[in-house]
Amino acid sequence: MKKLIVVLLLIFLFNLNANSYSKTGYKNFKEITFYNDGKLLVEMSQSEIDKGFKKVKRKFWGWQTHYFYLNEEASFIGEEIFSRSNRSSTPYEFDYHLKEMTLSERTRKATGSISIKTKGKMSKFDLNLDGELKGEIGSKDSTTVTEETKIKMQIMPNTKLTLRVAGEVYVSNGVACYYVLGITFKKGAWETIDISTLYYELVEENLI
Amino acid sequence: MKKIYVISICITIVLVVTIGILFIIKRHQNELKVTVIPKDYHHLFLSNEEMAFDVEILVNSKDSSLTNKELINKVYIKDQDQMYQLQLLQIKDLEKTLKIKSDIFHKYIFHFILIGEINNEAINLNKAFLSIETPKMTFDLYIGNVSFLKVLNFGSPNNELAINYLKGVTVEENFRKKLCAIIIGFRNNSSSTITVNNVEIICENISFSNSEKIELAEPKIDNLTINYDLYTNYDNSKIYFNLNANEVKYFLLPIKYLQPKYLSQCGFKIEYEKEGVSHVMYFDDFLFFTEQSLSHQLLNNLVIYLYGNH
Incomplete structure (x- = not known):
């Protein structure tokens, strides 16, 4: 009986964890829609990824990459920056100061034996895969333009005020192999999402 | 020999x-290299509030008199006709860098408030310079256009007229995105009809284009970046519509520019009438979008100020 409870608990926790990530596989991007042809790693089958590995040419030393998509433009729906409900009978004065965005300019993902190293706010693929991809990925200089906003609003009784973020991104993905003396040392799939523009959306909704 | x-x-x-x-x-x-990415600074303040604003300055050294608050004597903001004194409250090192041509620039945020006697409720500076005086030199940096306005309050009495939706639409011009339209929602929270007589952007030489206004069934359009001519057929005629009791209406309001400006944030002035009484409502400035990356062309065209003996 105890075992059954533990198994059920594990299944519940696993499901909870799986649901905490959106269908894009990224916490920050609830939905990504490509303007033209494009696919995220999470939408690719294993056979599609394996076909990519077959296209990687062996070399004596270093990274060799095959791109599925390079700087493919897409739009995304992101997180809620704030959401305040007023369920009282009196108006509520709301003062919000947005100083720093929580989204970083580039988001990375890696599978297989490629790993991502994170240092403070910075993250990088291991063995300088970034250096190998640089120059091709991201058509623009990666830099956050620091803007800030303050907003003063009244939230009326039984209404909810939400500030959401959406935007435009460049998606690049592919597979890569790292060779040492011609032998595959590391291999995996990788993906980068570069945010080009963030749009803010203010929505006030009735709660009744 | x-x-x-x-x-x-x-x-x-x-x-x-x-x-x-x-x-x-x-x-x-x-040699000290300094630059600022010009933009338009549009801010609304309540009448009892300090006029505070931030400027991002890029400097190629972490050790200069410009970024040492103790060494800064006086700061002014000015254009050809006017000058206002500022108080520097804080210099914040963002610990971020940006490569421009072959130089690495460090990003700093300078936080200021306007001081001294300010007679006007509105301040408009066209092509403004920030002037920072240190014992050794004065740094004069072009920052863009400035428009500050003080208002008595935000919103309408009892929130009878509310803006319940806002989102920006952009167009790309000279390697930068500009606000070219907004999607806006109005809700009449009262039990009487409200007549909106005008909706204005609080920014000089920029106006909603009444003739191109579109009423939307829901606040959605397919693309957030569109092709749109910002300059031809400038139209600043008044935007007029009725809202019945508890009615919600959404509009796509295209924007026309009289001159090139970089607009990503603005507030609104709404004139309306209810039961024969006229009202003016202000909506606090709203940041519609931020560019997370800038083109190489834009960065390469920035004015870099050079200073020796800093």
């Missing part, structure tokens, strides 16, 4: 050239 002369002259020439090159390199290394 002749050989010795030739060798001596050659050595002298080599030495002079080497010293010259070293001198130029040394001078180049000591």
Whole structure:
């Protein structure tokens, strides 16, 4: 009986964890829609990824990459920056100061034996895969333009005020192999999402 | 003997050239490079509030008088006709860098408030410069256009007229995105009809284009970046519509510019009438979008200010 409870608990926790990530596989991007042809790693089958590995040419030393998509433009729906409900009978004065965005300019993902190293706010693929991809990925200089906003609003009784973020991104993905003396040392799939523009959306909704 | 002369002259020439090159390199290394990405600063303030604003300044050194608050004597903001004194409250090192051409620039945020006697409720500076005085030199940096306005309050009495939706639409011009339209929702929270007589952007030489206004069934359009001519057929005629009791209406309001400006944030003034009484409502400035990346072309065209002996 105890075992059954533990198994059920594990299944519940696993499901909870799986649901905490959106269908894009990224916490920050609830939905990504490509303007033209494009696919995220999470939408690719294993056979599609394996076909990519077959296209990687062996070399004596270093990274060799095959791109599925390079700087493919897409739009995304992101997180809620704030959401305040007023369920009282009196108006509520709301003062919000947005100083720093929580989204970083580039988001990375890696599978297989490629790993991502994170240092403070910075993250990088291991063995300088970034250096190998640089120059091709991201058509623009990666830099956050620091803007800030303050907003003063009244939230009326039984209404909810939400500030959401959406935007435009460049998606690049592919597979890569790292060779040492011609032998595959590391291999995996990788993906980068570069945010080009963030749009803010203010929505006030009735709660009744 | 002749050989010795030739060798001596050659050595002298080599030495002079080497010293010259070293001198130029040394001078180049000591040169302080400063730049600002120009934009328009539009802010609304309540009448009892300080007029506070931030400017992002990019500097190629972490050790200069410009980024040492203790060494800054006076700061002004000015254009050709007006000048206002500022108080520097804080210099914040964002610990982020940006490569422009071959130089690495460090990002700093300078936080200011306007001080001194300000008679006007509105301040408009066209092509404004930030002037920062240190004991050794004055840094004059072009920052863009400035428009500050003080208002008595935000919103309408009892929130009878509310803006319940806002989102920006952009167009790309000269490697930058600009606000070219907004999607806006209005809700009448009262039990009487409200007549909106005008909706204005609080920014000089920019207006909603009434003739191109579209009423939307829901606040959605397919693309957030569109092709749109910002300048032809400038139309600042009044935006007029009725809202029945508890009614919600959404509009796509295109924007026309009289002159090129970089607009990503703005507030609104709404004139309306309810039960024969006229009201003016202000909506606090709203940031519609931020560009997370800038094109190489834009960065390469930035004005870089050079200072020796900083």
